[in-house]
Amino acid sequence: MSVGGVAYRRVARPVLFRMGKGDPEVVHHRTLSALARVSRSAPALRLLGGLRRRHPSPRTVFGVDFPSAVGLAAGMDKDGVALKAWPALGFGHVEVGTVTAHPQPGNPRPRLFRLPASGAIINRMGFNNSGAQALAARLATTGRIGVPLGISLGKSKITPVDEAVGDYLTSLRAVYPFADYIAVNVSSPNTPGLRTLQDRAPLDELLAALTTEAGSLAWSLGQRRTPVPVLVKIAPDLTDQAIADLLEVCVDRGIAGLIATNTTLTRPGLAAGDAATAAEAGGLSGRPLAPRSLEVVRFVTAHCDLPVIGVGGIGTVDDGLRMLDAGASLLQLYTGFIFGGPPLVTSLNKAIAAR
Template identity: 65%
Template sequence: MIFERVVRAGLFRLGGGDAEAAHEWTLRRLATLSTNRPALAALRTAYAVRAPRTVFGVDFPNPVGLAAGMDKDGVALPAWPALGFGFVEVGTVTAQPQPGNPRPRLFRLPDSGAVVNRMGFNNSGAAALAGRLAALGRPLGVPLGISLGKSKVTPLDGAVADYLASYRALREHGDYFAVNVSSPNTPGLRALQDRDHLSALLGALVGEKPILVKIAPDLTEPAIAELLAVCLEGGAAGVIATNTTVGRAGVAPADRAAAAETGGLSGRPLADRAREVVSFVHRETGGALPVIGVGGLLSPDDATRMFDAGASLVQLYTGFIYRGPALVRAIARAAARGGGPAPAAGGAAAPT
């Protein structure tokens, strides 16, 4: 494929092979592209596929989304639908601007089809994102999700107020909001997955827009079951499964040095565990909580298996890095042919 042989090869050489340098270069180019309407129209013709779904009351033109982390500050928003995505999730954004962890903090594991990151919620803050979204000036054309995280300087006992400040700044702009309580790169954050903390968060946020909870793949099934009970009790609209893992199972021998870096692992080694978690969530809730499946999707078959496990929608991050927009199109085409999600119990996720 042209992307893998030419485009990806060039990107992977940028900055002397520094993954974050390539990411930043790509975002700058996509931000420039976002102002070029003829180019966006040409890309839409090449990549956009209709496979509509309605999930948690939101209409999606296709079930393939861009995961949080790729465009944290929403600098290239019009480009993503043109590249075929049926929805876009920006963030993770925090109430306070923060630089994130020291660089280097993003590492490719090419033989494994994986990435390790310890970014640490680097972003310009909720107010800056709200200003950028307000200035966008035209409809995005696909649903916009906004991933919310805790500012690093905020102690756990101030987490609810911190998330609420971000939500209030951004609520008019998002079609749904994801509560990220599962990143391994902010100290203490995963403690917010326990019953008391999560109940308080949902109590503050649930009401106006769909609120989803993004969970870690490293939780045990009893812990996930308790978290799901809190989600159901608290009125969460759904679950995103999963975030990155602190485990390193399935890494290729050639990638072990990069895998030894601290941070969360995403990509192919996460695929089986992410699918297991999606299946458990779907089974445990009887389909009452729609699931966005994310983790290790590098082919249409990977996505079909995620849908078969119970996902209503899927998201790409690492798969997009390694396979490009052709992967988005291929998954959406498979969904349009009937390789997408089955209707969930209670009508939680039914094709339109």
């Protein structure tokens, strides 16, 4: 592990993890507020960016140019408040959201739990976000951030599942002009009924509507010859048959790529020390998810030609390289970044560039 990695784990992380009497959501909000301040300050951004060695590994995936492979996963900066700080920390793309058509508070707290012995997190946030319109307003003032920006869309809790299409379309229309790609989130376990949108018929209806609308928006905005790529983010808890069916729909509907995977409702391979927390309801992320995410990425790349963003349990350089070997074109981090900090992003970038 790098010197920075050791310093983060031995010094910064213990301080962070004790903040707010150990409530992970307090730490999350304070860290995000600090990064939001950095994001608004050109000198702070220069300083942060200057502390880091650059290790580019440029690639073009689904028609978008990425400076490097490692991106920030959805859910960390749902409302896009700290956008410019993420590239300064080494991320080669940022996925904001998930946002919904209606602003919503999410589930009651506590709803975010650390499982330190397992290198994992359980969350049942429930898409707390300020809404697609508010995100669009913020993005209009933020401007370009220097790396591709993905925008993740979900369904508002108050919208019934059989009216989901209209809800996603409202969000798409609001944020479309600012997105380098759109992620259709049909895989969060914390919005009742959402995952049923991965089934063949509702998925087909949703993706047909979104890709058609993306085409119309591209035409009416006249900025691009091709519409912004639309990706689908899938759950790790689907059977092989369900994934195969989903891939068929995605290919038929001109989906540009897959993001695999979201969090799992299963509780594989947790350390004994985390047994009590493991009983909390919600999606599990982090190290225990890695074997299944890898498996899903392998399955997807074996069954279709669509590019895949591999996410789930990447906590070390080896994890990231394994995900690329499994066929992923890009990577994303969430939980690994909480436990490994910015040095993990740098080490991963360095190892990938060295390949």
